[in-house]
Amino acid sequence: MEAYKNWVRQNKEYLHSLESLANGLTWLLPERFSNSEIGPEAVTSLLGIFTAINQHIIETTPTRGPQPSAPSSSFPYSLCISSLKEVETLVEVVAQQLFGNQKKWNIIAMTEASKVLLRLALFWNSGYKMLLQGGEVLNTESHTDMSDPHNRIGHHVMPGNVAPQGGPGHWNNFYRPGPQERALSALSRFGENARMTYDSRWVNRRIQHQITVTGPQTSPVAKMRNLSSIFSEKGLPGGLFLMGETLFILRPLIYVLFIRKYGIWSWTPWLVSLGVDLVAMGALAQATRSNHGVREDAKINLSIRENDELKRRKLLWALYLMRDPFFCNYTRQKLESTQKMLEPVPVIGLLTEKIVELIFGAQSRYTYMSGS
Numbered sequence: 001m002e003a004y005k006n007w008v009r010q011n012k013e014y015l016h017s018l019e020s021l022a023n024g025l026t027w028l029l030p031e032r033f034s035n036s037e038i039g040p041e042a043v044t045s046l047l048g049i050f051t052a053i054n055q056h057i058i059e060t061t062p063t064r065g066p067q068p069s070a071p072s073s074s075f076p077y078s079l080c081i082s083s084l085k086e087v088e089t090l091v092e093v094v095a096q097q098l099f100g101n102q103k104k105w106n107i108i109a110m111t112e113a114s115k116v117l118l119r120l121a122l123f124w125n126s127g128y129k130m131l132l133q134g135g136e137v138l139n140t141e142s143h144t145d146m147s148d149p150h151n152r153i154g155h156h157v158m159p160g161n162v163a164p165q166g167g168p169g170h171w172n173n174f175y176r177p178g179p180q181e182r183a184l185s186a187l188s189r190f191g192e193n194a195r196m197t198y199d200s201r202w203v204n205r206r207i208q209h210q211i212t213v214t215g216p217q218t219s220p221v222a223k224m225r226n227l228s229s230i231f232s233e234k235g236l237p238g239g240l241f242l243m244g245e246t247l248f249i250l251r252p253l254i255y256v257l258f259i260r261k262y263g264i265w266s267w268t269p270w271l272v273s274l275g276v277d278l279v280a281m282g283a284l285a286q287a288t289r290s291n292h293g294v295r296e297d298a299k300i301n302l303s304i305r306e307n308d309e310l311k312r313r314k315l316l317w318a319l320y321l322m323r324d325p326f327f328c329n330y331t332r333q334k335l336e337s338t339q340k341m342l343e344p345v346p347v348i349g350l351l352t353e354k355i356v357e358l359i360f361g362a363q364s365r366y367t368y369m370s371g372s
Contacts (some may be wrong), residue, residue, distance in 0.1 A: 008057045019051045038097070041090045048086030052079060052136075059138050077122035081135045084115055091369040105260040109367060112253040115372060119249045128230060130245060131304045134372065141303040237287040237300050244283030248313065251276045252372030259366075265325050274320060277313075284310065316371040322363050336361060 008015060008302045026044045056079040088111050095107035119135045129139045230238040254276055258269035288300045302310070321331050339356045362368040 004058050007056050009061050012058050015054055019047070019054070022047050023051070038090065038093055041093050045087045045090045049083050052082035052086060055082070055136075075125075077118055077125065077139055078136055081115060081118050081122070084111070084118070084371075085134075085136070089365055092365060092367050105256060109253070109256045109260055109343075112370075112372065116249055116253045120246075123245065123249065128227075128242060128245070130302070130309060131249070132305060132309050133312070141305060146168045165217070213370050234300065240283045240287035241300050244280045244287060247276055247280035247283070251280065252370055255370070256366075264366075265328075267325055270320070270323060270326060274317075277317065281310075281313065319371045321368050322359075327363055330359075 023044070024049060056076060059078070088108075091111055092104065092108055095104040115134075119131060122135045123129075123131060126139060132139045187262065224349065227242070230242065234241070251273060255269055256275040258272050259266075262268045288302055320326060335356050339352050342352045
């Protein structure tokens with residue numbers, strides 16, 4: 001097993017390309033979206049689980065050198081969540097065949113409830129950090145310091161979050177320079193090197209001064225935050241953050257339960273789900289907003305990856321256009337009219353027909369449009 005883990009970590013780029021190709025080809029399998037065919041979904045689920053396992057191996061690569069370590073559990077929450085997401089469509093197809101269109105929602109609700117429990121457990125175990133990709137990606141960055149500009153000078157992290165030396169490949173859980181910063185660095189290499197040399201001396205003097213005053217800091221272990229500490233340290237912003245993240249975790253289950261009660265064609269589940277999303281995002285936005293009246297240690301400063309996660313969640317709102325009853329009343333008509341308009345055009349007409357066919361097939365599955 002260790003030999004396979006080492007091979008995956010050494011060939012992750014090649015493996016990623018191979019997995020992407022295989023997953024793309026599964027969309028072309030015959031009868032992919034047929035209600036009577038379980039085989040194509042089973043193949044897709046197996047490939048997805050294989051990809052999730054490899055990703056978990058890559059994310060758990062041991063790092064060199066002393067680094068601050070947060071308390072964590074040996075239980076692979078992210079792997080379990082990823083695997084459950086990969087098999088949920090297969091579960092939906094099997095449930096539809098065995099129990100019919102109405103009773104299948106009981107099975108789907110149990111699947112969503114399982115994901116909610118895993119995500120809540122991961123949320124608690126991580127010290128109430130924001131879930132990345134719904135918990136599929138480990139959030140190992142510092143919650144409050146990594147995006148704070150006062151804690152960085154150039155590409156160096158100030159004492160307390162000292163960046164390891166050795167180039168970009170050694171940043172791992174620390175602050176990562178963005179693409180724009182790397183591009184500017186490449187265009188002004190000479191000036192950057194001169195500035196970095198000066199900054200290095202300055203930072204080293206600060207580190208040496210801190211070691212003299214407080215003693216050496218080697219591999220500090222972060223203390224896990226609990227609810228009482230968050231409310232006492234962060235106050236209202238902390239409470240809003242917890243509310244927003246909890247609503248984001250619960251939203252898919254709430255949506256399914258309302259579908260189970262009112263039906264997929266009712267506007268009630270659609271509107272309730274949208275309302276929960278809006279309240280969750282509003283709470284997170286208010287919690288992370290830099291208010292002048294809030295003391296500095298009570299602010300919620302998100303890391304770069306957490307800000308990207310908020311952008312990803314906003315993009316998921318586009319799925320409301322693909323969910324019934326909005327889809328059957330509005331989106332479907334637009335797609336059909338576009339297909340008919342482009343049908344006489346050579347090649348483009350055939351491609352449009354295939355794309356629309358895939359969209360209609362994917363829309364027929366709850367799990368493809370759930371955004372969970």
